Amino acid sequence: MTSSSAPFPGLPPRIALSPSRAADFQQCPLLFRFRTIDKIPTRPAEVAVRGTLVHQVLEDLFDAPQVERTLDLAKELLQPAWTKVLEQSPDSLYVVQPEAEFIPGESHSQVTATDVEVKAWAEDAIPLLEAYFEVEDPTHLQPEAREMWLSVTSEGGTPMRGIVDRLDVAPDGRIRVVDYKSGKAPNPRFQDKALFQMKFYALMLWRQRGTLPTRLQLIYLKSKSLLTADPTEEEITNFEVQVDELWSEITEAAANQNFPPKESRLCDWCDFQAICPAKGGELPAYPVI
Numbered sequence: 559m560t561s562s563s564a565p566f567p568g569l570p571p572r573i574a575l576s577p578s579r580a581a582d583f584q585q586c587p588l589l590f591r592f593r594t595i596d597k598i599p600t601r602p603a604e605v606a607v608r609g610t611l612v613h614q615v616l617e618d619l620f621d622a623p624q625v626e627r628t629l630d631l632a633k634e635l636l637q638p639a640w641t642k643v644l645e646q647s648p649d650s651l652y653v654v655q656p657e658a659e660f661i662p663g664e665s666h667s668q669v670t671a672t673d674v675e676v677k678a679w680a681e682d683a684i685p686l687l688e689a690y691f692e693v694e695d696p697t698h699l700q701p702e703a704r705e706m707w708l709s710v711t712s713e714g715g716t717p718m719r720g721i722v723d724r725l726d727v728a729p730d731g732r733i734r735v736v737d738y739k740s741g742k743a744p745n746p747r748f749q750d751k752a753l754f755q756m757k758f759y760a761l762m763l764w765r766q767r768g769t770l771p772t773r774l775q776l777i778y779l780k781s782k783s784l785l786t787a788d789p790t791e792e793e794i795t796n797f798e799v800q801v802d803e804l805w806s807e808i809t810e811a812a813a814n815q816n817f818p819p820k821e822s823r824l825c826d827w828c829d830f831q832a833i834c835p836a837k838g839g840e841l842p843a844y845p846v847i
């Protein structure tokens with residue numbers, strides 16, 4: 559049952575499309591439903607939490623005066639950054655204590671990681687910080703924004719939301735959108751998928767500021783490499799049509815409460831196999847919105 563007052567029947571109020579939600583739906587509509595509509599919590603993944611920690615350090619690094627942005631400072635920022643990550647997502651502690659039982663909705667206070675364990679775990683992020691300093695010199699950068707929230711509506715009415723890791727604006731007004739990835743650069747066959755997120759940000763910034771970013775830049779820390787693209791207005795206009803079509807598919811699926819499973823090799827990493835009918839599980843009832 560859905561409320562008739564919901565702007566998009568079958569979807570939560572105030573929902574918006576983000577790059578990760580779009581990727582979920584493209585991978586498997588049922589995966590999108592479990593994450594975004596049922597909101598079923600899953601155990602945090604170590605790689606994701608360490609990525610969040612490194613993002614936090616790189617965000618905080620730019621609070622320091624330009625000349626003080628050194629690798630040593632970045633290492634010192636690890637501990638306070640971990641405190642911030644835990645404040646925002648207490649369940650992150652489960653990655654430090656892998657044997658701890660994860661019970662969705664229960665307090666993280668059940669997880670009793672020692673400070674020594676946390677420190678050892680966090681220090682594994684140091685190679686990623688070292689890699690960052692090999693790829694960029696933050697003493698030469700003065701970002702306009704970090705962790706920048708964007709919320710816009712596309713020409714076709716798609717509510718869009720996202721967080722840009724870093725926005726650099728040159729004195730002549732040219733905009734560079736930067737995103738950090740803790741993993742390796744993708745195989746060229748999968749670069750379009752990686753750039754989907756960056757085009758999403760480019761479209762939002764264009765709609766919000768009236769200026770199309772000139773450069774989209776992904777920084778892959780594990781492989782110490784960059785993936786860049788310089789979008790054109792035609793390309794992002796076509797991308798907007800693609801986003802609107804995707805949103806239309808999502809709203810139609812929600813109106814019919816029909817998010818079919820779409821099997822692929824990625825199912826092996828899916829947290830919802832036990833409740834997926836394609837894997838022999840029993841599909842939960844559609845939630846009351």
Ligand code: SF4
Nearest residue numbers: 586819820825828834
């Ligand atoms: S197991 Fe596969 S088909 Fe089922 S929800 Fe997950 S990704 Fe979709």
